[in-house]
Amino acid sequence: MTRDDAQPTSSEPTDPATPSPVTSTVSPPSAARGVRGADGIEIRKVTEAEYPDWMRAIAVGFLSAPAVTEAEIEGRRGGIDFDRTLGAVDAGRYVATYRSFPQTLSVPGGTLPSHAVTNVTVSPTHRRRGLLSRMMTGDLAAAKEAGTPVSTLVSAEYPIYGRFGYGPAARATSWSVELSRTGLDSRWSGPRDGGRIDLVPLDEVRKTGPELYTRFLARQPGAVSRDERWWQLATGEIQVPSMPWNEPFWAAYRSASGELEGMVAYSSDHKWDEAKQPDNTVTVEQLFTVSPEAERALWEYVCSLDWASRVRTEGRAPDDLLPDYLPDPRAARVRTHSDFLWLRILDVVRALEGRTYGVADSLVLEVRDGLGLAAGRFRLDGGPDGASCAPTGDAADLTLDAGELGALYLGDASAVRLAALGSVREDRPGAAAAAELMFRTARRPWCPDVF
Structure with missing residues (x-):
């Protein structure tokens, strides 16, 4: 998540300090290593010893907390490539942060390596001094020189990144579905196409999820790669204090021939109303498929759960098929619809x-x-x-x-x-x-x- 000085919000199991698995030779040019401006503020690479102070600057910039715990610092350390981690230092203290990492981006007809940007903050005491410009321009020039064709980021604020040549390239929509109005058959007991849905344990998710997602990535322009650390965070193998993890339910769809074609992760708030009736909201945290049959079956599955009154989604495709899977599409309403992935052409x-x-x-x-x-x-x-x-x-x-x-x-x-x-x-x-x-x-x- 990137911005000058904003707070990211997401319930996705992502770690802003997590690089993707693509090999890259990009590092900031020499001009970005220990360069002091006329104001005395130095832009430089972060060392391991300075990492805790850099993390505190992120917490300040994102309005998370005035201090960062050791558990938080250590939980995120494993995802950091210090050769691609920058900061601005004033009087011995980090006042701005910036990091890039290699990523694979799905595009129409294939995939491309991308230069992903994240952890961008400027402390409120140092706004509007050009610190982001000094960090980003050098980093993008290095990515261009290394031959990376595009750069990507998720912008927390709209106005910032257009001036650096980024454009809003993919949008996201979140939905809320009132289950009493969907018109789905209350006797639904499984996929109508001969496939089956099974709940799967976390060890199976770690084993089969990455390969399925790779197939999904190849067919979904705008999707980005997920590395091993992503799956460790998503399944609770690694936990970071600022990213509370509660084990979700995972379910997998297999076709009539036994082929794994989709997975969904969902959780419930476990609420009852005053009349002692279950009134749960089910949140779909992940749902990715490689066939329309799997997508329909998994949506019908989560929209037919007992004890659930509504289903909410995180950011889905802006033309998601969810509403039209329902006999009454008006049961689904848009909660949010906004720009999401921003893209910058380098080559x-x-x-x-x-x-x-x-x-x-x-x-x-x-x-x-x-x-x-x-x-x-x-x-x-x-x-x-x-x-x-x-x-x-x-x-x-x-x-x-x-x-x-x-x-x-x-x-x-x-x-x-x-x-x-x-x-x-x-x-x-x-x-x-x-x-x-x-x-x-x-x-x-x-x-x-x-x-």
């Missing part, structure tokens, strides 16, 4: 060649970038089978900032809408409509994880 050629496109066509894109990392004019020739991209001197069809290209990249934003808003300039009539057909995807991108 235009590699990024645009790394995904497939809805139709075969060509576009010349003039990309503007205040940081200079992605600026230039590029010809994209792409289609359902792949793409080629190269710098060109041809006249531009569309002119847009790096942030708008990031918003378009996963297929969620509309080029036609951005042109109507004035965020994209159409230099050739019809170019926005052509970009719409190329970039947009049939299903919207979705990132299930805070990081």
Whole structure:
């Protein structure tokens, strides 16, 4: 989770101090190692000895607590790569924090390595002094130099990261379902397609969950990789005091042929009303599948639990099928709907060649970038089978900032809408409509994880 000085909120079993399994050679450039500004504040890499002070600065920036316990410090230490952990030091004390880590991002037609950014804070005593700019610009330049095509983050506040070339690339929606109104058969006793659902213990989740999620990742643009530590946190093998863990129920769907195709994790608040009737709210913490049959079966399962009055979800895809699985879709209402995953193009050629496109066509894109990392004019020739991209001197069809290209990249934003808003300039009539057909995807991108 990233921001200047905001507090993240999530019940996902994620650890902001957890790197992903992708190997990376990125480290901040020498200019970001021990560089003191005119104000006397030094930007430098964090050492292991300084790590507790850096963690205290995170707690201050996120308004978590004025102090951090030893248990919290030690619980998060295992996920830290100190070569990619930065901070701003004033008078011997950390007053700003920043960290990046390697990640795999699912894109239309494949996956790409991504430079993920997290743990961004600036203490309230040091706001508006350019500390975030000093940390981020050097780090993004290093990622660009290392050949990483894109950077990702989850922004706690909307206005901050557009000025660094990020655009909102995937949104998330949380739902609340009143079970008395769904119209589902109260006698539901299992999947209608011959499959089966079983409760599974944590050791089985650790064994089978990662492989299933890898299959899910390959088909869900916007999803990001989960490493071993993620699964250890999700199943309670590692516990961090600031991330209270209560064991959820895990259930798995297997098809009629026995293939594992979906898993769900859910918990209940265990409440009764004044008439001594169960009035539980079931919270779906995880639900990922690789087939529509599994998705339907698992939603019908959690919406048919005895003693439950309602089901709530964490952030789901903005076009999630949940409401339309119900005979009465109005039983489901949106609790929150907002931007979620932000994306920054670092290498235009590699990024645009790394995904497939809805139709075969060509576009010349003039990309503007205040940081200079992605600026230039590029010809994209792409289609359902792949793409080629190269710098060109041809006249531009569309002119847009790096942030708008990031918003378009996963297929969620509309080029036609951005042109109507004035965020994209159409230099050739019809170019926005052509970009719409190329970039947009049939299903919207979705990132299930805070990081």
